[in-house]
Amino acid sequence: MNVKLDTKEKFHEISLLDGVLTANMTADFAEMLSVVQKQPPFNVVLSLEQVQEVHADMQQALAQAQQAYYELNYSFVICCMQPAVEEAFDKAELLEMMNVTPTLSEAWDIVQMEEIERELMGDFDTE
Template structure:
């Protein structure tokens, strides 16, 4: 799977360059997105602008990457979703997802959660 990575101070933006995220690409997507060396100590934004179509396995792959970030005490946000993908993710997740219509809003969401964690860690 081809992808682009943009590394910022506390964020990695990961953008798959494929029109379809299905069962054929889902394992590669999960492995690549969760094992990026740039991701160490950083939050993740999944920019899914180029994904036009997905299947149930592809949706599950996105949710797996999303959950792995939170399991490791980092944040994740999704941006660039079309209406169909947004609906599929919302119906499959059963929980709240950080879905932002723009990259700037995705960055804001992730940075607010980062600040929240820092403040809560300071109180303990």
């Protein structure tokens, strides 16, 4: 799996560079996320700009990864999804449960808003 990783102040920006994400890449993807998840920042922005096709097992892996991050109270935003990929996620009935933005800058905005929201909710928990 070809990946570009860029660490920002609030998140890791991961760009998947393969045109097709196949089922046999799910283990590599999970391993990469487990490594990223061990070092701050803990939020992830995943760019699928180069991806033209995502097989069903990988679609499930992406959806599960996103849910796992949110369960840990971290952000996981997918951006730059190509129309065919978006359609595939929609047909698999996964798109609505995922946090997807059209652009990288919108993904950054969501991570920052969610960080603020977590900070504010943390303030309510301490009162």
